[in-house]
Amino acid sequence: MQAHLIALDWGTTSLRAYKLGRSGQVLDQRALASGIMQLPTTPRTIAGRPCGNGFELAFDDACGDWLAAEPHVPVIACGMVGSAQGWREAAYCPTPARVADLGASLQTVETLRGTVLHIVPGVIQHSRLPNVMRGEETQVLGLLCDLPADTRQDSLLIGLPGSHSKWVSLEEGCIQRFDTFMTGEVYAALCAHTILGRTQQPSAGFDEAAFIRGVQVALSPDGTLGLLSNLFSARTLGLTGQLAGTEQADYLSGLMIGHELHALAQACRERRGEVGLPQVVLIGSVALCQRYQIALRLCGFAQVGLAEQATERGLWSLAVAAGLLAPLPEEV
Amino acid sequence: MQAHLIALDWGTTSLRAYKLGRSGQVLDQRALASGIMQLPTTPRTIAGRPCGNGFELAFDDACGDWLAAEPHVPVIACGMVGSAQGWREAAYCPTPARVADLGASLQTVETLRGTVLHIVPGVIQHSRLPNVMRGEETQVLGLLCDLPADTRQDSLLIGLPGSHSKWVSLEEGCIQRFDTFMTGEVYAALCAHTILGRTQQPSAGFDEAAFIRGVQVALSPDGTLGLLSNLFSARTLGLTGQLAGTEQADYLSGLMIGHELHALAQACRERRGEVGLPQVVLIGSVALCQRYQIALRLCGFAQVGLAEQATERGLWSLAVAAGLLAPLPEEV
Structure with missing residues (x-):
């Protein structure tokens, strides 16, 4: 089935790649250990050119074959790939941050293959002890896309357990404040x-x-x-x-x-x-x-629920908002 | 000057050796990295016999030359050398533990050189979350030896910062309770x-x-x-x-x-x-x-003081109490 978006969740220690179909459904996915702190190091040829850049190598491992088959599919990524230690820095957006609008601030980097990688910015909270996130803002958006419209967001606490767990409070579609552990x-x-x-x-x-x-x-x-x-x-x-x-x-x-x-x-x-x-x-x-x-x-x-596929949905939603997806002629 | 006691402070990552004189004064001292978790591994001959035992090797590094010069000096040690991972396990004494009496519970191990090493037991507190110490009990005793007789021990908190810091409360010469961080x-x-x-x-x-x-x-x-x-x-x-x-x-x-x-x-x-x-x-x-x-x-x-040479003094005091020191003919 035709791919409409390649979505990457590219963190410190892992890289997950999703091939998404016409309505954002997952057609294929894979998980690699090529986080930005453990990139591949063995040079090889990519798109006919010798390459030793770890980001290029990991990118090619993640979705090179998908792009070889369908070269014009847009690609979007969230996570530490946009940090100062990442491929290209995507400046943080400050709280209160309207997650649906983050697609307006995508950073870009052109890859060896000619494909442009779009990178989602993280969010920063300038509190006395500042807090930052990269990747979680996209997952929060993915969750919001799925919430019933009448949900009272201000009575919701979103927990993102992980190496650094985040606890996010929302207000009307904005990340209002968050804590890190x-x-x-x-x-x-x-x-x-x-x-x-x-x-x-x-x-x-x-x-x-x-x-x-x-x-x-x-x-x-x-x-x-x-x-x-x-x-x-x-x-x-x-x-x-x-x-x-x-x-x-x-x-x-x-x-x-x-x-x-x-x-x-x-x-x-x-x-x-x-x-x-x-x-x-x-x-x-x-x-x-x-x-x-x-x-x-x-x-x-007392009330604890689980959200699924939040990253894929969030990246899909940002790509749509940013106009990355080709118009669908069949839907005219 | 003649040695009367060799005192070892033998922990997880370090080994300190003290040669003490007639009244417990320090005649010589040295610090080695041969804690029980990083013992020497290169075999050599000790006292005419081939030896590959890390405890023997470290012991010989610490005081072999002192013992070669004065073979009958008694040797005492405190710290993790008496743990289950140490040279020989010296069972914990439970709280409330009268530190001056710990000399009655010394464990012994005969070394290659023929010298008997006396090992001070640690202290255990059987609280809901148990606490243990090895070495600090000896330092607490060393401090007590130096306190003015009219000190109100129950208004004193003894702090022993380190890899695992200990906070010890006393009552009439006994370790009453302690916490570990x-x-x-x-x-x-x-x-x-x-x-x-x-x-x-x-x-x-x-x-x-x-x-x-x-x-x-x-x-x-x-x-x-x-x-x-x-x-x-x-x-x-x-x-x-x-x-x-x-x-x-x-x-x-x-x-x-x-x-x-x-x-x-x-x-x-x-x-x-x-x-x-x-x-x-x-x-x-x-x-x-x-x-x-x-x-x-x-x-x-508001009131924070420092104690010095607590380990040497504590080991000396325990050795005296245990009768390890030869009588001093000059003092008859």
Whole structure:
């Protein structure tokens, strides 16, 4: 089936490519490890020319064959590919940022193949401690495209778990404010590079009980000593035979996500006063969203939903708004 | 001058050796990188026998020449050398632990050279989240040996900053309770293995202003979102030109120590009620204690002192109590 758009979700550690059909439906997709911090390095010939540029190589891996078959399909990308360390910097748009309008600020780079890559800008919040996002703004838009028209956006909190999880508040189609937690990246560093990882053993699957135990410690009176102190319990509960090696990774995950969400819930209560905790919609990998769903409920968030295909939908919507798609003669 | 005791402070990443004279004064000392997790691996001959045991090799590096000159000097060690991953496990003593009595529970291992190494046990607190220490109990004893007799121990909080900082409360010569914070080890992992390290640049020395700024963020309303969120500001303040690369490491250090001490101060207030914050005495490296002194004052701890040579004094005191020292004929 004919491709109408190639959409790339190009982050720090991964690159996902989608071939989208006439109405934005996914015709084909692939996932590569060629994030901007781990680009390919082996030179080869692309479009008849020798090439050693990692961005070109990764781009060609992601969609070179699709473009060879259909050279005039437009291409759009979001994520860290637009950062200062990316292929070309797409300046941040400040909050309040109307996500549907981001298509008016696309950055471009011409690739070796002659195709122009359009890059979505990120969003910056100039708070006392600034916050930035790249890629999540597109997912938020994808979610908005799917929301029933009568949804009260200001009673919604959008959660995007990941290496750096984002929590986004909206108002009338604008990203009004957001917070970042480095939970995922710190978790990975602790498991790989501290004493906590040494006694962890692989478990058969997600150990929900160990995870919940970690969340509950974060919410308990012991949690008030903070994460830097609670972390040590992953070791000492192991030392004293109260936490098996196979339980330690999920316990630690629960401890960290629990601290993230406990702080988030407190901030929501302060900001919203008597209205209580907002409805949450999560966007992210199924496995990670499962953890966050469990922990959110333990933290008192009563309504938690999941959004799917938010990136593809958001990129499609921005490409349409930017006029990248060829008009469809059949639809005249 | 004749040695009366060889005292080893043998931790995870370092090994310090002290040759002590008749009244416990330091005659010679050396510092090696041969902690129990980075023991030497090149076999060689020790006391006429081939040896590939890392503990033996490190022990010989630390004090082999001292023992060759004076073979009958007793040797005592504290720290992770007595852990399950150490040379020989010295079982933990539970709290409340009378530190002066720990000499009655020394573990022993006979070395290749024929010298018996005496190992001080650690202390365990069987709280809901257990806590353990190895080495710090000896430093606490060293501090106690130096305290004026009329000191009110129960109004004292002993801080031992390090990879895992410990905060110890005493009562009548006993370790009554203690808390652990993994601040140092987590800081090292974040600098070396997360995005936060990528934009850090070496600074000419300790940047006190950047450090204080980090502490103040932890104590500010922004601090209530927790460390996992605040961490990201080390990146975004850099991105927005508000924090130079050379300031980022000390800012991060202030942020983390600030979160540790803010939580500690809250716990002290809860435990002590109206009495207010306790007097603090710090034991540790000069550079790290300087940071903690600054941050403690910002957190409201009004009285902060430093203790020196606590390890040597503690090991000496335990060796005396255990009867390891030969009687001194001149003193009859």
